[in-house]
Amino acid sequence: MTDHLLNLHTDALGAMRRGPKGFSRLAAGLSETDDGHETDLGVFQARILEGDAGLTTLWSRALCQWDAALTADWSSAPPCSDERRADAYARLGFGADLAKSLDAAAPVDKGPQPVVISESNQAWYTRDKAVSRAFYWPAYENLLRTKGWSEPAITSLGEAAHNVVERLSDPARVEAYGARGLVVGYVQSGKTANFTGVIAKAVDAGYRLVIVLGGTLNLLRGQTQRRLDMELIGQENILGGADPTDLDALVGVDYQDDEDWPGKFVSHGSRPSHLGAFDLERLTTKDKDYQSLERGIRALDIEKVEKSLPLYHPANLHPAAARIMVVKKNKAVLTKLVNDLKKIGPILGEIPALIIDDESDQASVNTTDPSKWEEGKETRSAINTLVCQLLGLMPRAQYIGYTATPFANVFVDPDDSADLFPRDFLVSLPRPVGYMGVEDFHDLDSDLPASERTVANSREAAHVRGIDTSTGDRLLEAIDAFVLAGAMKLYRSAKGVPDGPFRHHTMLVHESVRVADHAALAARIKGLWDSSYMSSESHFRLAALFESDYMPVCSARSDGLPVPGSYEELRSHVSRARQLIGSGGNPVIIVNGANEKDYAQPGLDFDRTPNVWKILVGGTKLSRGFTVEGLSVTYYRRKTQQADTLMQMGRWFGFRPGYRDLVRLYIGREEPYGKDKSLDLYEAFEAICQDEEAFRSELTQYAQMIDGEPQLTPRRVLPLVSQHLGLVKPTARNKMFNAELTEIRSPGRPIEPAAYPREPAKIQANAKRWKPLLHVFGAARQTLDLPPDETSPLTRTFEAALAAVPHDSLVSVLRQLEWEGDNHFEPHLNYLSKLNGELAKVDDWLLVAPQTTPNRRIEASVLGSAPTSLVRRSRQLDKAAFGRISGMEHRRWAESLIEEAGSGNESVRARALGVSSRTGIVLVYPVVEASKDAALLAAVTDGTADPKRVIMAFTVVPPTTANDSTRRLLRYQAKRSGI
Structure with a gap:
């Protein structure tokens, strides 16, 4: 049966793209009946109070978007405030009772919002324009809903993406301009989701070439390619319009053996170009990085509808298919791409392009010393040279760097016009809901004496287990914790907790960067496993750890998730966890090496392997970009003298739905860190966290506009970075040539x-x-x-x-x-x-x-x-x-x-x-x-x-x-x- 009331509200809200307006008058004009039932606000309120899912979702979406808009010409109140929401109700003409009902159904999200530091930009990406050609963004938005994202979380991501896209150049602009920006997130906090949203909105707006620089390994590049294929590009574009259930059509498709294909890959219903939109053509695949163009240079020769007009003219731009590629930050690969682009000719100057640089502080930043340059001649590192050449070849290319450790990026010389300094904008993303970061393992703001801290009031007591080698290195205990955490996941799954987050279960052991050390450590872990878990006596040890550690922590922090009352209730799941971890005869996977083949192990492919339940031993390659799925226990003792490297090593940060209380960090506590020998590795992380949060706080404080003008611009961010570090610098010495402090009120x-x-x-x-x-x-x-x-x-x-x-x-x-x-x-x-x-x-x-x-x-x-x-x-x-x-x-x-x-x-x-x-x-x-x-x-x-x-x-x-x-x-x- 047609829900006329829902349809009316859908149409009314569709007419409010620029902001809320008088609802009753608008609804009266749109209503198909004359009895007034559909426009009766009392009927609307009653449906909301009854928990009507359709209306509640519809209005939650609209209210969240109005709340979160960074700027609103209909309200002077700050975003995500009660005042902004009150202004919306006043403009809608809603009374106090209806407002109260809507507030209960869709509360104002007062959590942290994106912080934008920007030069004044040309206002081209209006709300109307964003909606008028939206195709890939709504598809991505709906996919996030099916994955369980809340409306406030989707709105937050959408607003952050909108804030980025509106600071790019208008793709239809006659004068070519290439913006440079930086987006700062948290380690393993969902930056990929953000730049996927940016790409979706950017291609909808008219960008027709997207280049994603996706890490320095095929493993990382492939992870990014799959995410974009699954959540943005979609089945129809991957297949070129062929039927996804046709086995013949799947020949050569890189996801034919992927258990998530095609069900979890977004579907657009038909080939987008058949629906009045435009197609996305992949120039790379899950398994193939960029090669010299297999279809020749014509792959980038975008056909024009109006031959006499430039490609960036709307008549040509919007019908054209967009090209997308995910490439490694590798000299050979990028050289092929640069050489191919050089052959294209004048059309290259007409293509609105977007370059997304994931982990932009790695490899992309120029690390040569200006003091050693020849007079009048700049010297650049290899990847920096090639990325700068890409931007030089495409005058309409926009560059956006993504990182969780931004210091190297803001230390780039602002006056080096050919470099990657984020001169146009810097966006600091909020800490996402459900994320476990540094502060979840430290008691940063606690004034409680150590003697009064418990697993209930202390994050450190709940999650951190210090390693003091004078009393043993606790490696076997850490492995026991890994087994117990796996058993708890199996127990919760048996009790009806959705087991999606439990698909993979991993432990990370990181002690050294030396390959020889990894082999020796892996052999030791294998020996401990064989000698410690092959008899029933191991149950006594596991039971003791469960009683002393997991039971009290889970009882205090399980947040309503099932917790067994005794070890005996968990025992059968312990046995199953041991079987899964030891499958194949070895519980350990070594992750290291200089060659790509060293990482092409089935046990490291979290996408195609049904269940990865293993202990990963490695070094540098595990410390940036690589997402260790299902990570529950970390055993960490490696040191570094660079703050950004230290933070990137924190693979234990991330989202842990259903098992936050099971996460354990075994970390060196006795080894002195620094000249005064007063700090250990755990305290080192705490110190770096405080510096990083201070930087984010500075950005937040100075983001406020004054008389319509920014008081802080990206060129002026550089001096806000703390530099009073001793042993641990904000970043490598060769990235800090241009930093100096500023004055503050x-x-x-x-x-x-x-x-x-x-x-x-x-x-x-x-x-x-x-x-x-x-x-x-x-x-x-x-x-x-x-x-x-x-x-x-x-x-x-x-x-x-x-x-x-x-x-x-x-x-x-x-x-x-x-x-x-x-x-x-x-x-x-x-x-x-x-x-x-x-x-x-x-x-x-x-x-x-x-x-x-x-x-x-x-x-x-x-x-x-x-x-x-x-x-x-x-x-x-x-x-x-x-x-x-x-x-x-x-x-x-x-x-x-x-x-x-x-x-x-x-x-x-x-x-x-x-x-x-x-x-x-x-x-x-x-x-x-x-x-x-x-x-x-x-x-x-x-x-x-x-x-x-x-x-x-x-x-x-x-x-x-x-x-x-x-x-x-x-x-x-x-x-x-x-x-």
Whole structure:
């Protein structure tokens, strides 16, 4: 039976491409009846309350898209906010009751959104244009729904893709222009899904040649090709229109032995060109990288409908088939492609092309040293040369790099016009829902003492198992964990949990880059397997690990998934897991080698192998791009001195549906990392995570437009990358020739310098410079309240000493301080110095000296001051910088008070503390560099702290009013070859 109400709402929303408008009036004009039933909002609300799937999905889609649009000419409210949703309801003419029903059915997704840093771009990719020729994007969108993606997740991906495509050049533009951009995601977080969406929208818009640079191995290139074939290109384009059930038509098709063909490959219903759209022609296949064009140069000689008009004219562009290829970043392959393109002739200048560079910080970046170039002559590395040649041959080619570790890309010289610097845009993707990243294995924001952390409140306690070789290397235990995790997957599948995510079950062992070491380690694992799992005694060992580890973690973190009450309930599944892992007589696969044939193993083809249940042993080749499906246990001990390499090694990051609580990371904890030997491998990851998140936070803060213009552009991003790293650099030395820091304004936001001197004499000198302000330690102590917020529903308190000081007195002290290495505080000090009226007026600062809890407090006098609470902090990863200075609750208290004071309606507590809209807050901490409380006692003699060991550390929170009328937050200085 026809659902007239659903059809009416579909038509009405179809007429709202540019944004919401009066629904009742629009519906009345579209309705096919005169009885008013279809246009009755009460009937609509009743259907929503009844859970009508069709209407709910339809409106969820529309509301999510309106919520998420980065810019909306119908609302001034920020994206994904209650205010934006309220504006939509007001324009629709919906009352409070209907709005409440829709909110319940489709809540506002207030999660993180894409951050876009961009030059001003030509507005060509409007919502109307995006919809008017949409074919491949709706097909991809529907495929994601069949895979279980939620409407907010699909909308988020669609908006991120739209934000990218609208910053490319209009494919029908007369003047040729090639945009350059960078998209930053997280390691193994779904970047392929994002660039698939970008390709879908771009070809719909008119791009007719797509080149995907898909890794440095056939294995990785083939993974990308299959994803695009399955989710974008589709059955009909792969077969050229032949019947996918015709066995004769499958001869030569690269998916005839793929268990997902054809059922899981998108189907367009017919050849797209028969449906009024255009076809996608593959120039590479799953098993074949780019060869010199088998059909000759005519494969890229796109036929014109109107011979007298250029290809980029709409009359020729939109009927034309698009060509797509996925190629390795390999010198021989790219040379063939460049040579073929050179033969095409003038038509090449008419083709709107899109180059997607996956893992763009690998191989693509020029790594030659400019100081060694011959005068007037640039020298480029091989892959960089070839990619730049591709762009030079195609003046209408757009380049988009994708990476999770962007530092090498933003260090490219902005003035090198032939290089790949993302001059036009930089998009930072949000952390996806369901993703397990660095923060899921570290307690980054926890103030809980180690003694109070449990598997329920500590991510580290739940997922991380440290390796200390003084008590054994725990390799057998890690293998036991792998067996138990596999048994738990089988148990959950038997209990009705969808087993799609359980198809593959893997363990990764990564200790060394040496091939010989891999062979020895694989032999040891095989020996452990043969000697430890061939008898019933292994059950006693597995039962003990289940009781001590898996049962408590799963009970606390299973999120409603089935958990066996005892090992006996799991025992039969343990036996089956052992059979699967040991199938073929060997539980181990070695993943290494210099040749492609070394990776052409059935056990590494997660697409064509029905079930991969194995332990993978390898090195570098497992550390970037390669997705280890079903990864549950990682045994990791390899070190590196490059932050981006370290992060890319984190193969344990990713999506773990149905088994997040089963994931375990066995990682080196005892091996010292850095000159001061104070950090281990696990802490190294934590330090890198903090630097990376700081970079993303900077992008988010400065993405806001000012008077319609961007205050931060890609050319000015470079100085925001943290460079106060010691042993571990943000990226390789040969990618860091052009980096320099900038100046920053921070109204209402914490400024927390962390690179304090190491030398005792400099530490003491800094302490003496603070002496004029140390009277704060003797001030009356008060109990300060932190009201409930998103982090806690409870009011929290802490004790602190408080004293007010004039602005000039504070700045005078800060100007005298010394720092370790580069002075990263200088940009902030330049800003603070101008708050004497030159930039804005700050009258005074409230000094706050927080005290630790009484039962853990160690007090001492500093340079004759009244006794105060000492705190201990540790530096990061051989950096000059500490991990953090201020306590999280102290910082939140200061920020909330500053926000209240600057709101124009000062709170009672702000007035009680003398904090006005022209008052800032400084949190002051006498820090002893130490990892344990016992070291604090060692720094104190007869109640006096050793001034050579007490670092006067601080966090400054300026008033929210501490800026000028332009509201700009940045002033730039960057090292540039053009200066």
